[in-house]
Amino acid sequence: MRVSFFKNIVFIPILGLICCGSTTEQKNDGFATSLILNDTLHTTVLNNQKRDTLLVGRSIFEKSSDHIFTGANQWPAYMKLLKGKKVGIVANQTSVVNDTLESKNSLRVVDFHLVDFIYEFDNTISKVFAPEHGFRGTADAGEAIKDAVDLKTGIPIISLYGKNKKPSKEQLKDIDIMVFDIQDVGARFYTYISTLHFVMEACAENNIELVVLDRPNPNGHFIDGPILEPQHASFVGMHPVPVVHGMTIGEYAQMINGQGWLKNKVKCDLRVIAMKNYTHQTPYSLAIKPSPNLPNDVAINLYPSLCFFEGTPISAGRGTNKQFQLFGSPTLPQEIYTYGFTPQANQGAKNPKFKAQNCFGLDLSTTKKLNEINLNWLIDAYRVSQNKKDFFNSFFLKLSGTSLLQEQIQQGLTQKQIKATWQQGLQKYNTMRKNYLLYK
Structure with a gap:
C-alpha cells in the first residue's frame, strides 16, 4: 500500500451504510468506513497492515440518521470491485471522499480526491477522463480541454469535452472497469449527464463494467420545463426529459439504460453505489462548486x-x-x-x-x-x-x-399559460421516472 497519503489516518467501522435498490450495490461486508483522525496514533502507518484491515476508532457519525453518505464515501462497496483490475475514472474537482473528522476537541471536514483515494489502495488506475471544465473544474464553459498527465500520480488525463466526447476503443483497451463520480445539478442542459451517456455507451460497446458513485441532486426536489424533442437533441440536451429532471446521477444512469437511449439500444453493465440518508426533499449544500460559474x-x-x-x-x-x-x-x-x-x-x-x-x-x-x-x-x-x-x-x-417555447414568448403568452402546455409531458415523464428512483 502506498502510505504517504493516509499517514495519520485510521479507518473505523460504521454499520449498515449501503442503500438498497434493484440495480444498486446491495451486499455489504458488515461495515462501511469513515476517516477519523486519531491523535494518539499519529505515527501509525498502514504498510504493516493488510490492505483491508480496519484500525478501531470512534466515528461521530456512527449513530447518525441525518448525515448524507454519498456513494464515494462508501468505499468498501466499490473497492472490492476494483481489486486486481485496471481502472478508469471519470472525475473532476467534485469527486471527493469526505467526512467530518474529530481531532482533540474540534471537528473539521477533510476531503480526499477519489483518484488519490483509489490510487493509495494500490489499485491500477489506467486513465482519468475529465468532463467539461476539466479535471480541476476551472475551464470556461465550452472551452476545449486538452489531454494531460496528473503531476502527482503520472496518470494520463483524457478530456471528454471538445472533439472527443466519447471514450474511444483505443482509450479503453487497458481498462477493465470504469468508475464515474461527478456532482450534477439536475438540469438537462448541464453537460455532465451527456458525458455520462457517452461513457455508458462506450463501456457497453467495449464490455466494460461501469460503477456510478451516486451524489445528491441539489435541484432534485421538483421537475419542471418542456420535454426535449428528439430533433433538437445536442450535447446540452440528449434525452426526452424536462429541463429539471429531478433525478440523481445514479438514477439518471439507470434511466438511460432502462429506456434504451444508448446507440443501437446497447445496455451498459451498470452498478450504482447508492447513498444513505438521502431523499429528494433533503436539503443539500454543495461544499465544492460543480463548475466555475455555479459558485453557491x-x-x-x-x-x-x-x-x-x-x-x-x-x-x-x-x-x-x-x-x-x-x-x-x-x-x-x-x-x-x-x-x-x-x-x-x-x-x-x-x-x-x-x-x-x-x-x-x-x-x-x-x-x-x-x-x-x-x-x-x-x-x-x-x-x-x-x-x-x-x-x-x-x-x-x-x-x-x-421551438414552442420561443414561439409562445413571442406570441405574448404568460408564464401560467406556457406552463399549462408542459403538464401532460411532465406527467408522462414522471410516471416513467418513478421506475428508476432509488430514493423517496
Whole structure:
C-alpha cells in the first residue's frame, strides 16, 4: 500500500451504510468506513497492515440518521470491485471522499480526491477522463480541454469535452472497469449527464463494467420545463426529459439504460453505489462548486431559470461574482432594471458577454429557494427588448429543446399559460421516472 497519503489516518467501522435498490450495490461486508483522525496514533502507518484491515476508532457519525453518505464515501462497496483490475475514472474537482473528522476537541471536514483515494489502495488506475471544465473544474464553459498527465500520480488525463466526447476503443483497451463520480445539478442542459451517456455507451460497446458513485441532486426536489424533442437533441440536451429532471446521477444512469437511449439500444453493465440518508426533499449544500460559474447554492437553484438567457443577448452574470444570480444587458431600460454591473474576465469566463460594458438588470442573489422554473424574468426581458427580432439565437433552441417555447414568448403568452402546455409531458415523464428512483 502506498502510505504517504493516509499517514495519520485510521479507518473505523460504521454499520449498515449501503442503500438498497434493484440495480444498486446491495451486499455489504458488515461495515462501511469513515476517516477519523486519531491523535494518539499519529505515527501509525498502514504498510504493516493488510490492505483491508480496519484500525478501531470512534466515528461521530456512527449513530447518525441525518448525515448524507454519498456513494464515494462508501468505499468498501466499490473497492472490492476494483481489486486486481485496471481502472478508469471519470472525475473532476467534485469527486471527493469526505467526512467530518474529530481531532482533540474540534471537528473539521477533510476531503480526499477519489483518484488519490483509489490510487493509495494500490489499485491500477489506467486513465482519468475529465468532463467539461476539466479535471480541476476551472475551464470556461465550452472551452476545449486538452489531454494531460496528473503531476502527482503520472496518470494520463483524457478530456471528454471538445472533439472527443466519447471514450474511444483505443482509450479503453487497458481498462477493465470504469468508475464515474461527478456532482450534477439536475438540469438537462448541464453537460455532465451527456458525458455520462457517452461513457455508458462506450463501456457497453467495449464490455466494460461501469460503477456510478451516486451524489445528491441539489435541484432534485421538483421537475419542471418542456420535454426535449428528439430533433433538437445536442450535447446540452440528449434525452426526452424536462429541463429539471429531478433525478440523481445514479438514477439518471439507470434511466438511460432502462429506456434504451444508448446507440443501437446497447445496455451498459451498470452498478450504482447508492447513498444513505438521502431523499429528494433533503436539503443539500454543495461544499465544492460543480463548475466555475455555479459558485453557491443560490446560483445552482437559479440556474435552470437563468440559463435560458445564454441563448439571448442578455448576460446571466458570467464575468461577475454573482454568476447565475443576476441578469442584464447594456440595452435593458435602466428605469426598470436598476442593478448595475460590468462583466470582466475571471475564472471560468475569460471573455464574458458584454465584457467591460455597463449593464443594467436585476440582482437575484437574495431570491428565496425556487421549487419551479421562473419564466417571468425571461418573458419580461423579451417584452421590453428594443430588438425583438434578434432576441433569441440558435442556442436558445438547444437549451429549450423545443421551438414552442420561443414561439409562445413571442406570441405574448404568460408564464401560467406556457406552463399549462408542459403538464401532460411532465406527467408522462414522471410516471416513467418513478421506475428508476432509488430514493423517496
